[in-house]
Amino acid sequence: MSDGKAEAGGPLLLGVRHHGPGSARAVRAALEEARPGVVLIEGPPEADPLVALAAEEGMRPPVALLAHAVDEPGRSAFWPLAEFSPEWVAIRWALEHGVPARFIDLPATHTLAWTADGGDDGEGDPSAGDGVRIDPLGALADAAGYDDAERWWEDAVEHRGTGEGDALAPFTALEEAMTALREEYGSGGHRRDLVREAHMRLRIRAARRESADGVAVVCGAWHVPALRRTATVAADRALLKGLPKVRTDMTWVPWTHRRLSRTSGYGAGIDAPGWYGHLFAAPDRPVERWLTKVAGLLRAEDRTVSSAHVIEAVRLAQTLAAMRGRPLPGLSETTDAVRAVMCEGSDVPLALVHDQLVVGDVLGEVPATAPAVPLQRDLARLQRRLRLRPEAAQRELELDLRKETDAGRGELLHRLRLLGVGWGEPVVSRGGTGTFRETWRLRWEPELSVRVAEAGVWGTTVAAAATARAEADAIAARGLADVTGLAEHCLLAGLSEALPTVMRVLADRAALATDVGHLARALPALVRSLRYGDVRGTDTAALAGVAAGLAERVFVGLPPACAALDADAAEEMRCHVDAVHGAVGLLGDASAPGHGRLRARWQSVLRTLSARDTVPGVIRGRSVRLLLDDGELAQEEAARLMGLVLSPGTPPTDAAAWIEGFVGGGSGGGLLLVHDERLLALVDAWLTGVPAEAFTDVLPLLRRTFSAYEPGVRRTLGELVRRGPGARGGGAAAVTGAPGFAPGPDTARADAVLPVLRLLLGPGGDDGAARDGLARVTG
Template identity: 35%
Template sequence: MIHLLGIRHHGPGSARSVLAALHTLQPDCILIEGPSDADALLQHVLDPAFVPPVALLINTPIQKQERPQAVFYPFAEFSPEWQAMRFAAQHTIHVRFMDLPCQHGFAIDSEWQAKMAEQAKQEQAKPDPDAALPDAAHSEVLADIDRIDPIRLLAEAAGYQDSERFWEHLVEQQPHAGNVFELVGDAMQAVREHIESQYSEAQQQSYAYYREKLREACMRKALRQAEKDGFQNIVVVCGAWHVPALRELKKTQKDDNALLKGLPKVKTESAWIAWTHGRLNRDSGYGAGIESVGWYAHLWKHYTQTPEGQAIDAEKISIDWLSRFAHALRQQGQDASSAQLIDATQLIQALLSLRGRHLPDLDDLQEAIVSVLHHGYALPQPVLDQLLADEKLGQVPEALQNLPIQQDFAQQCKSFRLKLEAPHKTIELDLRVAFDLAKSQFLHRLKLLGLQWAALENYPKGRGSYKETWTLSWQPENSLFLNEMSVWGNRVDQAAQALIHDQIQHVDDIAILARTIEGILLAALDDSLETALLRLDALSSQQHDPVLLIQALNPLANAVRYGSVRPFNPELLQQIIHRFALRISLSMPLHCQNLNDEVAVERAKQLDQFYQLIDLLDDAELRQAWQSLLVKLLNTETLHGYLQGWCCRIAREQQLIDDAQARTRFSHALSSGQTPEYSAAWFEGFITQQALLLIHDDTLWQLVDQWLLGLSELQLIELLPLLRRTTSSFSHPERQQLAQKSQHGHSVQGKQQGLEALNQARSQQVLAVLQQWLHLPRDQDLPARQADTQEQTV
């Protein structure tokens, strides 16, 4: 006898009903929706080291030339399929998967993609570029078919606006097992007939429709094989959508055999990997997902704590969820008292009585939280997301990590006390400590491999380079990526070394190669360093663009500073840095000629970056090369005004010219002999972010004042946007000081000159009156007064 249990993937109520049905039916064979080429992995589900969520990974063999095809079949603890697997293993019941093998699915996918690519190529060769592809509608049909939600149609028929709440009330909150599966199957039968009756001919010829027919034919074939193998009491656990297609086995046998005959296939590999709750959502690649994983996990916990045959305690479900939310609110510094929890619980019980339900759903709980705990305000989204996501990472037994690189990775994570966790976690490393240095090298090797697990947050900008901050967040696809890297070596360091060596041989961009060299030093892959440096030297000798050389110099300059905390011989690296700096110094003047305004500003930024790198390296020879470059640019008369002004300011700061020379150049640039455009550009290059010069240097202030007063009205209007852009780099207090200074109409020096021009005769008369008022001695009385004072002292 065949029992069809139509479920929703990852549903706690479905899982509970499946377990109840299995206890009642006591089958001798259980067939589960899943790829039949992963049957060998079912024997491991009872391993105590398994901690859901986990997933089946099926992929094609790993090759260096291209990424493998792969598909995941995830299972949470409350997934009906997972509970059926464990039940079969616990009761020694034969269990197998019944879906289309991935060895056929991958091959069919490849053939279809090749067919579509060929059609696109033929269409591009046609004279009419607007002509549609013959099967272009099929891709739209594929999306339309995938978007059909049968549960949504049932929910609308039942008067629900939310399919999630409908399915939760109908199945997930109900303790029944009995004929619920027959009722669900009948409902799906009606839905399928309604949907398929509306399919057009093009839809029935689409790839999505064909793929679904293949899957259901394979499921029916597996059922017939189970009967042929002598099993008498067979239970099928599959998505409710497929139940109607599995009811008729004899009528469809001939068509199924014809459909499945001669299918292409490829070689596949399978493994268990850890999964996360965050991936069990509606967009999950495996069938139906769920929006509120945390809520379903909460329901499952209470379902499993309730003995068989007893009613589920609705009040306990409410109190537990409210307590978790209150705890999260308190962590955010918000109020959530015990009295409020009691009031919210009573409100939920009243709502359930009014709505005629036994168990609360998520809407009931959120209404009570908003009304009582949060005083009518909208719920804080971070707290709500944290509870609904309930992010956690499953675990897979180490014995099932078959590839050597997986074992090496797990061993190093254990030795460095790094846990694979889905939530983001920040760690700080002190590279002066040997343990932290080794941990940093391990993380940098993973980064070179391309594993998206650890991200380096802060990057040292100054001369200190002994601190690192990393953010760790493990995602399921990292397991697949780690498998792919096994083609490069059996250990993490070997794989990183081989991959980097291959990249060095094929890279032609010196900036990319320079960043790779920096990564090699950070990861302590010394065997690849000399090869990379020689390759970089060869590429740079063919490169004459100083801008690209500056981009490459940046990571190299950072790398050379690591010698204090990362032991390596920097001699060859320093030689290449010197050659880079000298080439930049020699070629930059030529690349600063005939520039427009935008490129001139960009070139000044690149020169400033070059100067910062020279200053960081703190090398006398390189500093001399930089100063020679600056002086040469400063004396180039055809240089763009912005660059001339910028070079003048930097030369003044580095004391290559004195203040008098700087004022002379300033005066010349703003003189009437120059065009207003040139003067404005020179002024912008000199003054940008240098408001203090104008505030404290009165000579420069007078030069600017005279230049502005000498502009005609039309010239001032044309230059006003540029001047406004220049002054926008000043801070608000600096702009206020400049405004106050401009209101006086003259400089501090002018005030002092005015005091010197006072009438001395008239001032003496005023001083005589003040001396009488204040009883001060007059100038002629001072010697007599001083003599009297000396006699008294004696």
């Protein structure tokens, strides 16, 4: 068996597992013992000028080296490093001892060009490539009789101490094992490794010529046999001849433990970065310290976990390790102990432990002096000014747009979304529906650094880049709805400089559009945009004229477009009618020019739709309902129209569709039937009179109509139908004294609530005051 140095003056090859805490501890011990004059690390040489930043106060791992093509920033690759990564330990040791540290892998300029030429590098994986690559750790675990490579690695490396005078032993053993694997599998189905290793050998030769104090090389254990192998300079240069190139920039970016758990960068995704970070940082008794962390997390979630639980979990983990023939408890033993003792056999709290501790939401930091595109620097400045720090953990942010800081935060998040940087996702606000309130779900992912670099082609500041992107998107938009949505986005993002271009394109598209459906889809977003000026102080005057013109075109084209539609098209058109109705109401509230005339024109359109036999029943019913809600149709007239539709001469399916339009679709129709006994009596009489042979045809539509009601509304309707009016059928059916259907108020039933009102009004309340209060409540 060879030792760590092949011969006197030869390179010290330290084969490691990327992101392995055991390898990291062993690297530190080996470097302390060997004291090399140069430390060489597997990684892109373009990062050599960035090494010194690792010593700055603002650098906190996990971080990653990010390389991207200058002309195509979306083409990128990451080299992640955690605190427990051997490469990071080697960099820090070199900086602390004043020793040069350099990267020796294939330059990123070739790696990124290789990706563009058809290689599937995966997610920023510079070591991916052709063929099926074997898993070296999996092969060694299988040879040792293990069915789990992670468990074998823990037993062989993580649970093995590095004693004095024994610093090189783990590297010697790994080199011997990898040599056997390379003899058996060659490049392991990865031909690009041969090119990478040729470049590494050239860099090692150059470093050995420069340093008289020896050279240490920290690289994946898989590469050690190839770097040890003797090869001529000419042969290595021949492998590198003619490689494609692209112009490349490189910097440090923050990384997360969650991203380390995926196979990326060095191709060494680990399932438990939080666990590995704990093993690396724990000075002693790692199992006891880990289970204490778990107990603290569970207590924070209001679970009862005592010191006795921790002691018993430690004992169980140690017992399981002994029974399984392991030197120390590993993650599987501690997980089983936590499930049995602290979680009482439940996997629900165990999932929380896995998410928060085994993986974790640790987000690294990089110093402000790290190279960055101008857009990234402007974004960092805005984040500081608005006190909006990137975080790896998902969180919700409530914004009150009446406050200057919150308004700025909302504008920033909207601008980033327009640029394709999805840091925040808007969600429905729990606090209300006013236009002054916004709720965002935030989570910063490392890939967003790439998206920021890509967006840098649009401008050097977030505002300028978002404006340029909005103008370009408006010109390239295919549909009218896309342009109106973009106008809405510009107002949300406060991009007033982009609005003239967007509005010009919007006016041109609106003038050419002939499809009423497209116009109806575009109008609501356009009208919603008029509302944002109230809170954001945006001038929306230009939008009002376009919206009014668009509404007029919808009014003209809607009645012909609603004729002779099948069921699906009729339902879609009903949604358009609802949307236009809401938009017209907002136009009036926004004080659009001629809004009174627009309201009158729209009500005329609804009357036309409600009276035409060629219009599907679902649209006619909806038109009647909208007129009734606006007070433009008397209840007696609505009851008359319903009575006509539900008469025996109308096909049952058409009548059911009319009912769906009138009281269906989540429009509050259930409450309308609860409070208007005439309409309920009409529906009840019609439903009980539907012939048996037609009932199966109308049942699905009726089920959809009434199943949308709230449970309480359905229950009340059932009670009313069970009691029933005394007379059924006929226009405004005469009703008898059945409970709930009396022609006037039932004073006896009303008096039943007086004791409660007296209690609410206080000791001084009398029956007269209570009755007055009841009258005010009931209107």
